[in-house]
Amino acid sequence: MTAQRRDWCGGGRGIALILLVLGLCTPLWAGTNERVVTDRYSGLAIGGFDPVAYFTDSEPLAGLPDFELTEDGAVWRFRNDGNRTEFARHPDIYGPQFGGYDPVDMARGVAVAGNPRLWLVASQRLYLFSREDNRDAFKAAPVTFLPAARKKWPDVQETLAR
Template sequence: MGLGMALFAVLAAVFALVWPDRSAIGSTTERIVVNRYSGLAIEGFDPVAYFTDSRAVRGRPDFEAAEAGTVWRFHNASNRDAFAAHPEVYGPQFGGYDPIDVARGIAYAGNPRFFVVTRQRLYLFGREESRNAFAADPARFLKDATARWPSLQKTLAQ
């Protein structure tokens, strides 16, 4: 192996160690953000708990439901039943993608720990700064995100 190839291999290895692997957090080729290793929507957090507990709560394997080809976890049976009756209300808007990035035409997976519930809907954000900006003026971002979501959604696998 030549010196150039060896240097390239070393740089590639260093880059792989330093660069964070966001692919485990959420796939950006799905219409709903799903962890590609676990198969769980929004990292296994209970989407109903954002409304009932006003916080991110991990779901339990005992309380799962499948909706739109995705596995969702819930903290209890009553949350699971509420979601099954109204997934359009309790599921994260824009499939769990960050609405600020959706407004820019980019599918960036939201982090279930960074959320806002406004107008009876759940929004997840990739960064804390995005959440804070959105919380200060949701209407500013929702107009563009709502307009761009249909075309962006077409680029995501079903």
């Protein structure tokens, strides 16, 4: 949706409701969950990549629509039923830390969405990064960033949409 159309649809609830009925814009009151990096249109978490595959296959692999799970307000996709089941049992282990936001930026108190193709598994946890240099810096010294990121995460979560 273009910025011009988005602004026009957001001009008032009455106009937005009429346009919604006509199918021309999304409702203003539609809830989003930005505590997990999701696509604002599809609702897919981390770009539709299978979070368990980072651990089992050591690479980002696209999940399939046949194996979806809604967790924490986001739609997660998986390569197979086993990965979906494992994630459902342990979302805190397989889900990206800090909701998929870059931990280096999080250490500065800023929520910058991580790219599912720029990733690292460290200490049996998945981290996504917005830039390669952040991933490289984190990989070299995670203890430099993790304490500050963990400290800032609760406050940053409060600023994100529910």
